[in-house]
Structure formats: structure tokens, C-alpha cells
Amino acid sequence: MERRTRLKVSRHSWKSAQPSSKENDQMSELISALFRPKSIALVGASADVDKHSALPQKHLTQHGYPGTIFPINPRRDVVLGLKAYPKVSEVPEQVEHAYIMLPTEHVLSAVEDCIAAKVRCVTIMSNGFSEAGIDGMARQEKLLGMLKGSQTRLLGPNALGVVDVHAQVALSANEVLSLSELPAGDVSLISQSGSLLGAILSRGVALGIGFSKLVSVGNEADISVAELVEMMVDDPQTQVIQLFLETIRSPAALRRAAMKAHEANKPILAYRLGRSAIGQHLAVSHTGALTGNGKATSAFLRDIGIVELFNFEALLDAPALFRHxxxxxxxxxxxxxxxxxxxxxxxxxxxxxxxxxxxxxxxxxxxxxxxxxxxxxxxxxxxxxxxxxxxxxxxxxxxxxxxxxxxxxxxxxxxxxxxxxxxxxxxxxxxxxxxxxxxxxxxxxxxxxxxxxxxxxxxxxxxxxxxxxxxxxxWQAPRQHSDSCAVVVTALDGHEPGQTLSSVDSQNVLASLGIPQVQEWTLSAEPATWLGETVEQIQFPCVLKISSASIPHKTEVGGVKLGIANVNELRHEAQNMLVRINATLPDAFIEGFQVQEMVRGLGEALVGYSHDPAVGPVISVGLGGVLAELYQDVSIRPAPVSPQEARKMITEVKAFAQFSGYRNLPLGDLDALADVVAKMSTLAKCANAQVAEAEINPLAILAKGQGVRALDGLVVLGELPAASHNA
The missing domain is CATH 3.40.50.261 (Succinyl-CoA synthetase domains)
Structure with missing residues (x-):
């Protein structure tokens, strides 16, 4: 139950067992310095009450902060009634938390001073870092380099600050903290947007909804959303955790934190930007976030047991529903x-x-x-x-x-x-x-x-x-990923990072994963030189396809011909295909032709693997063929998946109902499809190459008991992004 009161809560009320290691001691110190510091230095504090840099001091005082405030301003002896100091290192007492609100060009020197003064936690409100292009990214990397070897931890940059309602800490320049009272509750909010943190708090106060803690994380250069979730799990004053997200910066760490929250019976509710293409673009421009596919992110959140809400108002009202x-x-x-x-x-x-x-x-x-x-x-x-x-x-x-x-x-x-x-x-x-x-x-x-x-x-x-x-x-429990061993895909040996494999090489990779292929014959790029013995082995009718790493989507350039009846027609169609492609793509390197047996299944599926920049490896399955992108009828999971999980994915694709006996239509071999999805997903564990993308489209679905056949494939190699600082 929420109360509109200034609660006097002991600084030592945080749940903690006796520390068992130096690491636990450090985390306990960080939690105390972040949420309940005994002393705060306001670096860049202004004596002008109309400036944003005066607001944190005003808010701390207004909401009854019981600790000591040290304004840092080299041009003032007194700021809003308190003695000011030129820099943090000249404060005569130990400062636990420093809040920096300086112009960007002065931030690094201020952080260096805080490190020298052994400040445990620094929040940087200033912007101009990873969200500000190449120069800003370099500045942020330099900032992180300064932290190495120190005990100082960083919230931000581009972070509006921290609020702990129970401990009466209102360390932020957000205007909403000018509210006379803040209801105390058991919901804690972690937001990648500082302004939206204020908006949610404002709406909650208007509705009588109380919060425990609120954190604006900004760019997450050091302290991450995942680390904060773990802190909230250990907080007895937090029962429900809310996230306002623009991207996922450390998926592995967030998975571990979500598992910990599940074990503690603390639900995590998320509202997320970036579900649309324009939303993804805005997330990038706002906090320098590396965003991926919106559906992949939703699939990842569900996979780790985080509930995603799509109605902003629901974010405020839903916690009481999930406490059950x-x-x-x-x-x-x-x-x-x-x-x-x-x-x-x-x-x-x-x-x-x-x-x-x-x-x-x-x-x-x-x-x-x-x-x-x-x-x-x-x-x-x-x-x-x-x-x-x-x-x-x-x-x-x-x-x-x-x-x-x-x-x-x-x-x-x-x-x-x-x-x-x-x-x-x-x-x-x-x-x-x-x-x-x-x-x-x-x-x-x-x-x-x-x-x-x-x-x-x-x-x-x-x-x-x-x-x-x-x-x-x-809402579901986090999916337990099996500790499957790394796989070696020998068909990838000899290929260079960043290379798009030809159709022949791509399908060799798929075959090495145990994915059934159609019977295929490989011919050179010069139909006039085809030997009779090779051509005579082909079974007609057949399918002719161009083979070129330069042409990943063959149908778009006339690189596929179905239903070829005989050898003469095969040669004729190959010559015509070369003419068409040379006219459209004169620089494309043609490796040759693929000739495949005609396979007509009950329908077609698309199975895709990719390394999403936000959440890592994902596997998808959906309706196949040239209209796959149009219908977007797909199911997505973080990879790898088991055949059982792949079967669940198949039930989520509406188009696959036609293969499950709908209106007495013939049954398709959906178990074989699930097996292909699971095998394709093992690319996430590939040890001898880095697969950026792989796709089977189409995959022919045959009648129940007859399996499936991969009709075309594409594999793209690439360098996976380096692990983030807080991953």
C-alpha cells in the first residue's frame, strides 16, 4: 500500500546477507552510494534558481535529504545557502556520490578529480557522448578508460539521476521533482529516458501511485540496466520492477538479472520504444543506442521472462495485477x-x-x-x-x-x-x-x-x-537455455569474414547441419561447354537457378526458372538468364548454375537465422516464398532452440494452420520443420566462423512423415560486434 509521507527509513534497511567476498562488499558499497549516499557533491551547482543546475540542490533539500550536500562551483563561496568548493577533491569530507552537470568539455577533468577523491559513484547528467556521433563515442571511451583500476562507478552519461523515495534522495534535475510530495510505494523504475522517467513519476503521483526507486541510466557506459535490475531484486522495498527501454545493451547480463528476479518472485514489466522503424531511428539518435529488429527484441524479452506492455497507461496500473x-x-x-x-x-x-x-x-x-x-x-x-x-x-x-x-x-x-x-x-x-x-x-x-x-x-x-x-x-518463466556445446561447421572453413556465400556453398553449409536438401546438379557458367554425361544425369522436370554470391535474391533479377522439361530447354533458358542478368547486373560474378529436382510440397516455409545487434542470435520461422516479407507472419526466438521450442514457434505462425488439419487439408510434416528450425539455430554456437545471417527460403513442407526439403539457401559471414563494457 502506498503512503503520501516522508518516510524515515534506516540507511541500512537494504537486504543483504553477510558479504562472502570482496565483490559483494563492493556491490553493497555501490548500492549505498548510488541510492542512499551519506554525502553528495553537486558539480556545477548554480546559485541561479532559474537554471537547471540549481534544481538538484533544491530537490534534495525540499524532499528532506538527510545527508550532506556539497555544491561544487569555483566561482562561488556559497551556493543557495551552502558553502561551495572549487572541486570535489577539496571537499574536507569523503564524498560518496558526485552529480556532474557541466558543459561536455569539462566533464572528463571533473571525473578525473572525482576518481582522485575516491568518490564511489558518479552520475553524469551532461550529454555529448556516445549519442553525439564519432567524437562523442571517442569521448565516452576515454571516460571509461579513466575508470579502469579505480573503485569509482559511473551512471550515465546523459543520465538525469536517481530518486529513492523511501530514503528521501531526489538527486535529479528533472522538473517533476518540484512536486511537493512523492508517494512511497514498492515499484522501482529503471529508464533509458530521463524525461520519460519524470513523466511516469508525474502521472503516478497524479493517480496516487507510489514508487520506491527511479533511475535514469542514459548511455549506460558503465552501470547497466541489468546491473540495476539485480540491485532492485535484492531491495526489500521493491516488489515490482519496471523498465522503460529504447534498446538492450547487455543481453546476457539482462538474462541473468531476469532469472534472478524470477527466482525472487519479482515481476519485471517493460515498455519499449523502437517497435517501429522510425522508433528505432529515434532511439539511436536519442541515446546512441544500437537498436535491432523490434520483433527480435520483443521475443528476447519474453524469452527471459520480462513482460512487455504496449499501452503506456498500462505501465502505471499493471503492477497490482502482477503482484499475484x-x-x-x-x-x-x-x-x-x-x-x-x-x-x-x-x-x-x-x-x-x-x-x-x-x-x-x-x-x-x-x-x-x-x-x-x-x-x-x-x-x-x-x-x-x-x-x-x-x-x-x-x-x-x-x-x-x-x-x-x-x-x-x-x-x-x-x-x-x-x-x-x-x-x-x-x-x-x-x-x-x-x-x-x-x-x-x-x-x-x-x-x-x-x-x-x-x-x-x-x-x-x-x-x-x-x-x-x-x-x-x-507472462512466462525465463526459458532455460541448454548448455549445448559449440559446433564446428566444416563447410564454413576457408571463407572470409564478411563474405556472402554463393547458393552452392550456402546449401553445403545447410546440408552439413543435417538439413535435408533437394537433389542438385552444379553446372558451369557456360552452357555451351556442358558435357552430355553431366546433363544426362539431371531428372526432368527441373529448376534452373543462377549461382552467384553477388545475387542473394535470384527471383528479383530473373535468376530462377521452374518446370524445365528437357536438355535443350535447359541450355536455352540458361543462355537467356545470362543475358538478362548481364543487362541488369553487369558487374555480378557468375559462378555457374544450380539445377534442382522439382519438389512440390504442400507449402513453403522460411527459416532464418541472424545476429541481431541488440539481443544477439535469433532464429525465426514463417511463411516462405517471395511474399514472406510482405506478410510478416513469423515467430522469433533467441537462438539456439530445441525441437520442442521450435514446435511451439510453429504454432504461433497463422499460415501454418493449413498444415495442421485445418478444414481437412492434408497434414504437413511440421515435426520435420521444427527439426530444421532447431538445427539452423545451432549456428549461434558455431565455433569456427561467425555467421551474421543465414536463410532457407523456400523450405518445401511435404506431407506428414515425408519430411521437408531446402530449395534455396543463403549464408552471410560477418564480424560479430565486440562485447559491450557492461555485458
């Missing part, structure tokens, strides 16, 4: 005092493919014995007649007690604004461990407060309510 933990199912029951309000919820959940269940016969019979008659419709509309404590309370109890319902949405209409005793009071008094969400159709502030004070998730928007329920329904 994960359920064993995702069947949602909906009851309402207003048909229209209930329909808003059911409709929004239907759009998100959430299973809204009807009351069971047992539930209907039990209520009928109490004189309450409901139908088996997915929405139980009690109408105005049922808007009273006895009826509403009885139906709500039946919902939360039903073994056929995993979570409940209770909708309350106009009575919530004027008569909360009628339907809101029964919700407040209900005792249940089952997730319960409430949607109030009017602007009912009194009822919202009653529900929030009772720890109930209450929503003012049907979209936010449905998004939170959808996120809860998708």
Missing part, C-alpha cells in the same frame, strides 16, 4: 454492471486474442440457488438491477472461486463515481489470490483510490486494462 504471480492458465472471466462498459473490455481483449470464458454450469447453478440468474454468455452483465453489494459480491465471489477462471475483470459503471458502496466496496473487501482487474467507466477518483489502497489493479481505459491482462496472459 503467474497463473497456470490464461482464462479470463468478465463481469459488469454496464453492458457497454463490459463490451469495451471483451472487445479489446478479443482483439488481443485473450480467452474470455463463459460461466460454467456449476457456477450458474450455484448462483441460481442464491436467487441470482446469469447466462452462459462470455460477459456477465448484471445491469442496474445487480448493482448492489449482495448481488455484485456474490457473483464476484463465484468468479474468483471458479476453477475454470484464472483471472477476473470487474467492470463498474456510473455507481463507482457516486455510490462506491454498491459495487466497488465488494471488490475492495474480496479476499483472493487470483489476479483481479477493475475497469471503472466514469471518472471515479474516490473509487480509484479505494481500490488502489486495497492493492487492486484499477484501470480508467479499456485499452490499458486489456493490454495489462494480455501481458499477464503471455
Amino acid at each position: 504471480g503467474r497463473g497456470t492458465g490464461a482464462r479470463i472471466g468478465v463481469m459488469s454492471t454496464t453492458g457497454g462498459g463490459g463490451a469495451l473490455i471483451v472487445d479489446n481483449m478479443g482483439e488481443r486474442n485473450i480467452d474470455v470464458v463463459s460461466p460454467s454450469l456449476e457456477m450458474q447453478a450455484g448462483l441460481a440457488r442464491k436467487g441470482i440468474h446469469i447466462s452462459d454468455a462470455p460477459l456477465v452483465d448484471l445491469t442496474l438491477t445487480g448493482t448492489n453489494p449482495a448481488t455484485y459480491g456474490a457473483v464476484l465471489s463465484a468468479f474468483v472461486d471458479s476453477p475454470d477462471i484464472d483471472a477476473v475483470v470487474a467492470v463498474v459503471g456510473s455507481s463507482s463515481q457516486f455510490r462506491p458502496d454498491r459495487a466497488v466496496s465488494p471488490i475492495v473487501s474480496i479476499q483472493t489470490s487470483k489476479p483481479l482487474a477493475v475497469f471503472l467507466t466514469p471518472n471515479a477518483e474516490r473509487s480509484r483510490k479505494l481500490l488502489r489502497d486495497a492493492g487492486v489493479a484499477v484501470f480508467s481505459q479499456p485499452e490499458a486494462c486489456a493490454d495489462a491482462l494480455s501481458a499477464w496472459a503471455r
Whole structure:
């Protein structure tokens, strides 16, 4: 429950066992210096109250910071009533946390001074580092080099600061901290955007939602989101962790932190920018983030057990829903005092493919014995007649007690604004461990407060309510990755980094992974020289393809011809193909031709592997053929995956329903498809080369029991990005 009060909390209330190592001692010191420092130096503090550089001192004082503040300003003896010092190293006491808000060109010398003064934690608000192009990146690298060998840790650069509501630390220049009071709660927020941190805090205060800790991480040059998540897991004042993300900078570390949060039963909820192409571009320009494919990032978050929300308002209201933990199912029951309000919820959940269940016969019979008659419709509309404590309370109890319902949405209409005793009071008094969400159709502030004070998730928007329920329904434990050994793909030996392999070499790589291929014959680039013995081995009808590393997408330049009936037609089509390609791509190096047997399966799939710049190796499967990019009907996972996980991926692709007996269509060999997905994903463990991309498109899906065949493949080698500083 949240309280609007300045809590006096001991500095030593952080959960910690007796340190077992020097590393644990250092982490404990860092946590204390970051969130509850005994002393803070404000480097660049201004005596002009209208400047941003005066705000941190104002905020710390206003919200009751109990430690010592040292303004650092070489041109002032006193700043806002406190003695000022020229630099941190001249402060007569030990400084635990320094907050730097200087022009970019002065930041490095200030950090050097902090290191000399043995400051444990430095936050840099100043920008002009990795988000500012090549010069800024070089400046950030120099900054990191200065930290080596010291005990000083860095938050930022480009970070607005830290707030610990319980410890009364408001160390930030964010204007929202000018609010007179900050509600204390059990939700901690880690944000890659400083301004959005303020926006979320502001909206939360307006709704009476309290926070425990808030951190703006900026560029994450040193202290990362993942490291902060681990700190929040160990914090007894944090029960729910929220992330506002623009990218993933240290995926392996975030996976470890998410696993730790799962073991501690602390849910992690994320709202993310970069889901669209323009959003990815903005994330890059904002914090210098290296962004990848938005779908790959979503798949990664789900894989490590982090819940992604897509409605910004839901980020504020959802925590109460997740405090109940994960359920064993995702069947949602909906009851309402207003048909229209209930329909808003059911409709929004239907759009998100959430299973809204009807009351069971047992539930209907039990209520009928109490004189309450409901139908088996997915929405139980009690109408105005049922808007009273006895009826509403009885139906709500039946919902939360039903073994056929995993979570409940209770909708309350106009009575919530004027008569909360009628339907809101029964919700407040209900005792249940089952997730319960409430949607109030009017602007009912009194009822919202009653529900929030009772720890109930209450929503003012049907979209936010449905998004939170959808996120809860998708919530899963982190996937345990097997400690599979590295694989050696001998077919990659002899190829250079950055090289795009020809079709022949690409398919040799796929074959070496154990992926079934069609029968194939390789011919030279000069059809006139083809020997009769070689050509006579070809089985007609056949497929003719150009083989060139310069042409990864053959169909786009007329490099594929199907249904060739005989040798004469084969030579003729090859000559025509050379003419077309030479006219379109005169500089392309033609290695020769691939001739393949004609295979007509029940359909086609695309299996793709790539190294996403944000989250690392990913595997995808979806509809194959030339329209694959148009439909975007794909399932993605971090690689590698097991055949069992690959089978789950296949069920997520709508187009594959046609191979599962839909309307008595022939069954496809989806087990064989899953086996190919799993084998392709082992490229993530390739020890003798670095594979940047690999693709099978199309992969022919044959009838059940007959397997699959790779009809075309592409493999691209590349240098993988170096591990980040905080990975």
C-alpha cells in the first residue's frame, strides 16, 4: 500500500546477507552510494534558481535529504545557502556520490578529480557522448578508460539521476521533482529516458501511485540496466520492477538479472520504444543506442521472462495485477454492471486474442440457488438491477472461486463515481489470490483510490486494462537455455569474414547441419561447354537457378526458372538468364548454375537465422516464398532452440494452420520443420566462423512423415560486434 509521507527509513534497511567476498562488499558499497549516499557533491551547482543546475540542490533539500550536500562551483563561496568548493577533491569530507552537470568539455577533468577523491559513484547528467556521433563515442571511451583500476562507478552519461523515495534522495534535475510530495510505494523504475522517467513519476503521483526507486541510466557506459535490475531484486522495498527501454545493451547480463528476479518472485514489466522503424531511428539518435529488429527484441524479452506492455497507461496500473504471480492458465472471466462498459473490455481483449470464458454450469447453478440468474454468455452483465453489494459480491465471489477462471475483470459503471458502496466496496473487501482487474467507466477518483489502497489493479481505459491482462496472459518463466556445446561447421572453413556465400556453398553449409536438401546438379557458367554425361544425369522436370554470391535474391533479377522439361530447354533458358542478368547486373560474378529436382510440397516455409545487434542470435520461422516479407507472419526466438521450442514457434505462425488439419487439408510434416528450425539455430554456437545471417527460403513442407526439403539457401559471414563494457 502506498503512503503520501516522508518516510524515515534506516540507511541500512537494504537486504543483504553477510558479504562472502570482496565483490559483494563492493556491490553493497555501490548500492549505498548510488541510492542512499551519506554525502553528495553537486558539480556545477548554480546559485541561479532559474537554471537547471540549481534544481538538484533544491530537490534534495525540499524532499528532506538527510545527508550532506556539497555544491561544487569555483566561482562561488556559497551556493543557495551552502558553502561551495572549487572541486570535489577539496571537499574536507569523503564524498560518496558526485552529480556532474557541466558543459561536455569539462566533464572528463571533473571525473578525473572525482576518481582522485575516491568518490564511489558518479552520475553524469551532461550529454555529448556516445549519442553525439564519432567524437562523442571517442569521448565516452576515454571516460571509461579513466575508470579502469579505480573503485569509482559511473551512471550515465546523459543520465538525469536517481530518486529513492523511501530514503528521501531526489538527486535529479528533472522538473517533476518540484512536486511537493512523492508517494512511497514498492515499484522501482529503471529508464533509458530521463524525461520519460519524470513523466511516469508525474502521472503516478497524479493517480496516487507510489514508487520506491527511479533511475535514469542514459548511455549506460558503465552501470547497466541489468546491473540495476539485480540491485532492485535484492531491495526489500521493491516488489515490482519496471523498465522503460529504447534498446538492450547487455543481453546476457539482462538474462541473468531476469532469472534472478524470477527466482525472487519479482515481476519485471517493460515498455519499449523502437517497435517501429522510425522508433528505432529515434532511439539511436536519442541515446546512441544500437537498436535491432523490434520483433527480435520483443521475443528476447519474453524469452527471459520480462513482460512487455504496449499501452503506456498500462505501465502505471499493471503492477497490482502482477503482484499475484503467474497463473497456470490464461482464462479470463468478465463481469459488469454496464453492458457497454463490459463490451469495451471483451472487445479489446478479443482483439488481443485473450480467452474470455463463459460461466460454467456449476457456477450458474450455484448462483441460481442464491436467487441470482446469469447466462452462459462470455460477459456477465448484471445491469442496474445487480448493482448492489449482495448481488455484485456474490457473483464476484463465484468468479474468483471458479476453477475454470484464472483471472477476473470487474467492470463498474456510473455507481463507482457516486455510490462506491454498491459495487466497488465488494471488490475492495474480496479476499483472493487470483489476479483481479477493475475497469471503472466514469471518472471515479474516490473509487480509484479505494481500490488502489486495497492493492487492486484499477484501470480508467479499456485499452490499458486489456493490454495489462494480455501481458499477464503471455507472462512466462525465463526459458532455460541448454548448455549445448559449440559446433564446428566444416563447410564454413576457408571463407572470409564478411563474405556472402554463393547458393552452392550456402546449401553445403545447410546440408552439413543435417538439413535435408533437394537433389542438385552444379553446372558451369557456360552452357555451351556442358558435357552430355553431366546433363544426362539431371531428372526432368527441373529448376534452373543462377549461382552467384553477388545475387542473394535470384527471383528479383530473373535468376530462377521452374518446370524445365528437357536438355535443350535447359541450355536455352540458361543462355537467356545470362543475358538478362548481364543487362541488369553487369558487374555480378557468375559462378555457374544450380539445377534442382522439382519438389512440390504442400507449402513453403522460411527459416532464418541472424545476429541481431541488440539481443544477439535469433532464429525465426514463417511463411516462405517471395511474399514472406510482405506478410510478416513469423515467430522469433533467441537462438539456439530445441525441437520442442521450435514446435511451439510453429504454432504461433497463422499460415501454418493449413498444415495442421485445418478444414481437412492434408497434414504437413511440421515435426520435420521444427527439426530444421532447431538445427539452423545451432549456428549461434558455431565455433569456427561467425555467421551474421543465414536463410532457407523456400523450405518445401511435404506431407506428414515425408519430411521437408531446402530449395534455396543463403549464408552471410560477418564480424560479430565486440562485447559491450557492461555485458
